[in-house]
Amino acid sequence: MATRRLNSKFDLAASLRGFGHQFRGLNTNDPAGWPSGPRYVLCIVVAAVVVVALWFVWLSGVNDELEAERSKEVALRADYQKKVAQAVNLELLKKQREQVQQYVTLLEKQLPSKAEMDALLSDINQAGLGRSLQFELFRPGQVVVRDYYAELPIAVRVTGRYHDMGAFVADVANLSRIVTLNNVSITPQKDGSLTMNTTARTYRYLDEEEQAAQKAAAAKAKTKAKKK
Known part of the structure; x- marks a missing residue:
């Protein structure tokens, strides 16, 4: 038994020495001419x-994807919480919407139509005459059409006493209609x-033809913007 163990140790040592001798005097410019041992070791190392390089490249891509998904998760959570809050307050929001619509309707009623503009100009003139003011200038200007309403500037020059002007x-x-002095x-x-x-400015809502013209102009502007 002892002899067998000695022979095994001797054979293993000899094999290791022989394997080590294969790495001596290797020509680094000609790996194909190396003994089998060094070639196998080189293949394993390469x-x-x-594998390690591919692992790190793949791991880096996965990490970037993970960070992107985490960012999406944060955005989705915020959007979810916002929608939940809106759903909880839906009835309150509906009531607020109704209140806003009522307020807008009230403001629209304070805007005269095109047919009522002459009467409004007469009311402004009568307001000055009723306070004993002398009109030196009362000249309506060019109507400026906005998105939802039209604006009429009026150049006004009156002469009188201080308190009469205040009145x-x-x-x-x-006045029942909206008029501002600028x-x-x-x-x-x-x-x-x-x-x-002063310049008195009064406002009126657009009639159906004017609203249609405004919508057509807005659509035309959007078409031109898309073409650019």
């Missing part, structure tokens, strides 16, 4: 390097009276 401004503010300037006269220059 395969291991390739005139208050009367204009209390760019107000007051200058004293030699006789003690005052002259007020």
Whole structure:
């Protein structure tokens, strides 16, 4: 038994020495001419390097994908919480929407139609005459059409006493239709009276033809923007 063990150790040592001798004097420029042992070792090392490199490349791509999915998860959670809050407050939002619609309807009622504009201009003029003011200028300008309404500027110049002008401004503010006074300037006269220059702006809602024209213009503008 002892002899067999000695022979086994001797054979193993000899094999290791022989394997080690194969790595001596290798020509690095000609791996094909190496003994079988070094060639196998080289193949194993190259395969291991390739596997490790591919592993890290794949792992990096997976990590980027994971981070992207985490970002999506955060965005989806935020969107979900927002929609849940809207669903919980749905009835309240409906009531608020109704209130806003009622308020918009109220404001629309304060805007005259095209046919009522002449009557509104007469009301402004009568408000000044009723306060004993003298109109030196009352000239409606060019109508400016907006998205949902039309605006009419009126150049106004009146002469009178200070308190009468204040009462005139208050009367204009209390008209049933919306009228604003802009760019107000007051200058004293030699006789003690005052002259007020201002631009009165009144507004009216668009009739059906004007609304159709506005929608057509908006659609045309969108088409031009898409072509660009």
